[in-house]
Amino acid sequence: MSQGPRKIGVLDYVISDSSFRINELEIGPQLGMSEQGHLRIIFDYLCTVKLSENKEQNQTKKFNYTKTNFRESNEYFSRLDWNQLFKDKTIDEMYVIFLRSYEVTRQMFVLKKKPGQKKEMSSWMNSDVRNMINEKYKPWKRYSSKGWKKKHYAKYKIVRDKRNRLKYTMKRK
Structure with a gap:
């Protein structure tokens, strides 16, 4: 500007x-x-x-960066001659060159996962257990945000133990 x-x-x-x-x-x-x-x-x-009419093009694939081969991607980036690539280019052109290089690196070294590909939930994890987990979070948040007071911990402990008992009985089934 x-x-x-x-x-x-x-x-x-x-x-x-x-x-x-x-x-x-x-x-x-x-x-x-x-x-x-x-x-x-x-x-x-x-x-x-x-959106494209092709359904496969509309499904954006998410990248699983935890499974990235960082060593090889770093080697790829270090092999690029950035001085030569950016020579006599404007900032916008350099940015586009960097984005293209990054995209090539991402396509080569980062694994993809399909959208909607979800981990199957354990058989013991049902709506009761999930509700108890959410219920447990509220007293924990209160306990941690109110200065770690014993009275808040006691309330958290009651809910935590109740949730653990429910989880244990569901796992035993």
Whole structure:
């Protein structure tokens, strides 16, 4: 951005997953009373995405970063000649080059999982146990946020023990 309170170049970032999502970017009125106050940035963020008729293309695959081969991905990045890739390029062009390199690395070294691919729930985990887990969380949150007082711990302990007994009986079935 090249507008500013003192007509000096102002550098601001609007980060999104796609450069096509930001539309009609403009600088709004200054916030605050000082000459160096912050400027408001006004823009339209496009939320809608045109879906393809192909169902496989519409299913975005999530990446399982816990199973990434970091050693090989780091080696791949270190083998790239960044000076040569970025030579005589604008910031936008460098950013696009980096994103493409990152995407290639992600496709090569990060495993994918299909959406909706869920871990099968244990047979003992039913709605009663899940409700007890949620019930246990409330007293724990109260205990941890109220200064670790004994009276809150006693309430938490009652719910915790009740949940553990229910879980144990469900596992035995």
